[in-house]
Amino acid sequence: xxxxxxxxGLVRHFPIRDALGRAKGAVRAVDGVSLFVYRGEVLxxxxxxxxxxxTLGRLLLRLIEPDSGTxxxxxxxxxxxxxxxxxxxxxxxxxxxxxxFGSLDPRMTVxxxxxxxxxxxxxxxxxxxxxVAELLSRVGLRxxxxxxxxxxxxxxxxxxxxxxxxxxxxxELIIGDEPVSALDVSVQAQVVNLxxxxxxELGLTFILISHDLGVVRQxxxxxAVMYLGKIVEEGAAEALFRNPRHPYTRALLxxxxxxxxxxxxxxxxxxxxxxxxxxCRFHTRCPFxxxxxxxxxxxxxxxxxxxxxxxxDSLPPAPxxxxxxxxxxxxxxxxxxxxxxxx
Amino acid sequence: xxxxxWALEVEDLSITFxxxxxxxxxxxxxxxxxxxGRTLxxxxxxxxxxxVTSLAVMGLLAPNARVGGTVRLAGQPLDDxxxxxxxxxxxxxxxxxxxxxxxxxxxxxxxxxxxIRAHEGVSLxxxxxxxxALFERxxxxxxxxxxxxxxxxxxxxxxQRVMIAMALACRPKLLIADEPxxxxxxxxxxxxxxxxxxLKRETGTAVVLITHDLGVVRDxxxxxLVMYAGRMAEQAPAARLFDRPEHPYTIGLxxxxxxxxxxxxxxxxxxxxxxxxxxxPPGCRFAPRCPFSIAACDAGQPEFRxxxxxxxxxxxxxxxxxxxxx
Numbered sequence: 001x002x003x004x005x006x007x008x009g010l011v012r013h014f015p016i017r018d019a020l021g022r023a024k025g026a027v028r029a030v031d032g033v034s035l036f037v038y039r040g041e042v043l044x045x046x047x048x049x050x051x052x053x054x055t056l057g058r059l060l061l062r063l064i065e066p067d068s069g070t071x072x073x074x075x076x077x078x079x080x081x082x083x084x085x086x087x088x089x090x091x092x093x094x095x096x097x098x099x100x101f102g103s104l105d106p107r108m109t110v111x112x113x114x115x116x117x118x119x120x121x122x123x124x125x126x127x128x129x130x131x132v133a134e135l136l137s138r139v140g141l142r143x144x145x146x147x148x149x150x151x152x153x154x155x156x157x158x159x160x161x162x163x164x165x166x167x168x169x170x171x172e173l174i175i176g177d178e179p180v181s182a183l184d185v186s187v188q189a190q191v192v193n194l195x196x197x198x199x200x201e202l203g204l205t206f207i208l209i210s211h212d213l214g215v216v217r218q219x220x221x222x223x224a225v226m227y228l229g230k231i232v233e234e235g236a237a238e239a240l241f242r243n244p245r246h247p248y249t250r251a252l253l254x255x256x257x258x259x260x261x262x263x264x265x266x267x268x269x270x271x272x273x274x275x276x277x278x279x280c281r282f283h284t285r286c287p288f289x290x291x292x293x294x295x296x297x298x299x300x301x302x303x304x305x306x307x308x309x310x311x312x313d314s315l316p317p318a319p320x321x322x323x324x325x326x327x328x329x330x331x332x333x334x335x336x337x338x339x340x341x342x343x
Numbered sequence: 344x345x346x347x348x349w350a351l352e353v354e355d356l357s358i359t360f361x362x363x364x365x366x367x368x369x370x371x372x373x374x375x376x377x378x379x380g381r382t383l384x385x386x387x388x389x390x391x392x393x394x395v396t397s398l399a400v401m402g403l404l405a406p407n408a409r410v411g412g413t414v415r416l417a418g419q420p421l422d423d424x425x426x427x428x429x430x431x432x433x434x435x436x437x438x439x440x441x442x443x444x445x446x447x448x449x450x451x452x453x454x455x456x457x458x459i460r461a462h463e464g465v466s467l468x469x470x471x472x473x474x475x476a477l478f479e480r481x482x483x484x485x486x487x488x489x490x491x492x493x494x495x496x497x498x499x500x501x502x503q504r505v506m507i508a509m510a511l512a513c514r515p516k517l518l519i520a521d522e523p524x525x526x527x528x529x530x531x532x533x534x535x536x537x538x539x540x541x542l543k544r545e546t547g548t549a550v551v552l553i554t555h556d557l558g559v560v561r562d563x564x565x566x567x568l569v570m571y572a573g574r575m576a577e578q579a580p581a582a583r584l585f586d587r588p589e590h591p592y593t594i595g596l597x598x599x600x601x602x603x604x605x606x607x608x609x610x611x612x613x614x615x616x617x618x619x620x621x622x623x624p625p626g627c628r629f630a631p632r633c634p635f636s637i638a639a640c641d642a643g644q645p646e647f648r649x650x651x652x653x654x655x656x657x658x659x660x661x662x663x664x665x666x667x668x669x
Contacts, residue, residue, distance in 0.1 A: 048528035048529065048530065048531075154616050156616065184388035184389050184555065185388060185555060185557075185596060185600050186388060186596060186599045186612070187388075188601075189598075189601075189610035189611060189612045189613070190612045190614075192601065192610055193609055193612050211528070212601070213529070213603050214558070214600070214602050214603050217601065217605075218610065238606075241603070251530055252529065252530060254533075255532065255533035256529060256558065256603045257529075257532070257533070257536070257558035257561070257563075258556075258557065258558025258559070258602055258603065258604070259562070259604050260562060265530075266530045266534070268484070269498045269531060270528070270530075321604060323605065324604045329587075329664075330594065330597065331598075333591075333594045333663060334597070334611040335611075336634035337594075337595050337611040337613055337614070337634055338609060338611060338612065
């Protein structure tokens with residue numbers, strides 16, 4: 001099976017300059033990331049703030065240029081494409097942002113916003129209006145809303161509009177950068193369900209960049225965990241959640257609230273990405289760190305479930321993910337909500 | 344000495360705002376009590392009134408707010424002036440974004456020392472020493488050095504620790520924490536919530552935890568109040584609420600919140616959006632989104648009534664099984 005998108009050794013540093021514009025170091029946002037996503041797969045990239053996951057998302061679409069590394073889409077070298085060829089290619093790769101308020105032009109009606117990519121790529125010529133109507137109903141909005149302005153919509157509705165706009169160019173790959181993080185829980189559930197449905201029906205490939213492991217558990221087929229600009233663990237979602245191999249992944253999963261109180265596993269804050277620790281970047285916070293970890297940087301190791309930890313095979317077993325007790329009464333009562341929303 | 348076992352009693356709180364668009368009824372008929380050393384979580388989505396409720400208790404609302412109802416702190420009724428006087432001494436509050444509550448021009452240590460001096464007539468040196476001791480108490484590493492740093496030199500988690508140190512400076516009877524960890528990363532959030540729990544146990548401070556995160560409620564609260572569109576939807580001990588929620592909004596919210604420890608095919612999705620509080624629906628405010636609603640739900644406000652001991656809900660259809668079987 002070949003990957004739809006494959007990145008190798010991506011690096012992107014952002015120089016920090018002093019008042020006179022002289023470089024005085026760099027934020028090592030993405031510091032050697034290799035990643036692939038198969039067609040039709042939902043890959044989640046998770047991590048805490050500053051881990052580089054948003055920068056990675058932009059690098060994967062070549063919205064920003066990597067300092068080094070390679071990038072292939074369906075086997076084609078994206079970095080070798082000319083500006084015009086890249087523009088054509090972009091039609092098939094779209095990005096959805098966290099902030100539905102910032103991502104829509106306030107001076108464009110909904111119809112104009114969704115029709116813009118159609119015009120840009122010359123799609124559905126002469127029947128753009130019908131296509132916009134189709135796209136709106138696809139994301140659960142009434143087509144009559146096409147003439148309205150972004151400010152007339154709630155956050156959830158705006159995110160639906162942003163999704164419709166992303167779908168307009170008929171992409172194969174969508175990258176969602178925290179697409180539901182700004183939404184209230186009840187609205188978030190609507191949008192998560194909508195995205196999951198669209199991915200399935202349209203056979204989309206989706207890269208979900210998220211800090212919310214609850215959302216990731218619901219939708220991801222595969223998960224990559226980032227820490228300080230590197231992927232520290234990557235594997236099938238259920239394998240990774242049930243049997244996390246990297247100490248950071250274990251701590252991250254244990255810290256998610258709602259599983260009963262557990263002693264906090266990690267002390268301190270994430271170190272600065274300007275000067276990441278030597279050797280294994282996690283050694284300063286790792287409860288299992290050995291002197292060797294300070295010296296030698298571990299590589300991702302393993303076949304399908306990979307972790308970048310020298311001692312991943314000798315760590316004490318991870319505390320098991322305790323699955324919530326199925327609650328038949330609650331499920332039954334909650335099913336009434338779904339009946340209500342089925343179109 | 345007061346005879347009341349409650350650190351905080353709020354009765355029939357109402358908050359309205361006069362604005363250009365008219366009168367916004369932000370909160371209506373909200374009552375709750377918190378015992379010393381216990382945490383009451385007030386949970387709900389944006390606009391449910393959870394934050395304005397806490398600001399009203401603290402006397403921190405803007406002048407265009409009209410506040411009705413009574414607030415008693417350790418049995419003492421507090422009017423507006425009383426709330427101002429008690430603030431920072433008998434009750435303290437921490438917010439989501441500690442950067443906006445800290446003065447960028449003063450060191451972290453000086454700000455906490457000033458808070459101590461404002462309420463206790465001690466020397467600056469004594470106050471500074473106490474501030475450093477408090478920093479150690481909230482587990483700020485290298486407390487003395489951190490005390491000399493400015494807020495921008497501290498991480499988000501450290502700033503929240505400074506805020507907690509400041510809140511604890513005067514040993515308050517009540518600590519209101521409004522989304523205290525929402526801006527923090529999950530590993531740091533776990534540290535801060537564990538710290539709040541530990542301090543609550545040690546000091547006997549009552550905690551009101553305002554949050555949208557049901558997972559946080561599950562792990563850190565003994566009592567829960569669910570609010571919807573400015574009114575109380577349901578109130579119960581936390582174990583009971585998660586085990587046997589009765590209000591349709593609580594049931595929907597629990598189904599909508601994605602959990603790490605539960606992979607569901609589909610999240611329950613509450614249709615529609617919250618009502619406009621300038622023109623709230625005439626009956627139950629949740630009725631327009633509720634799959635269990637009947638005509639009577641639109642007729643009038645549902646009474647917030649007891650279902651079991653210490654478990655109350657504002658729903659005429661509760662208990663739902665009986666209603667559905669009928």
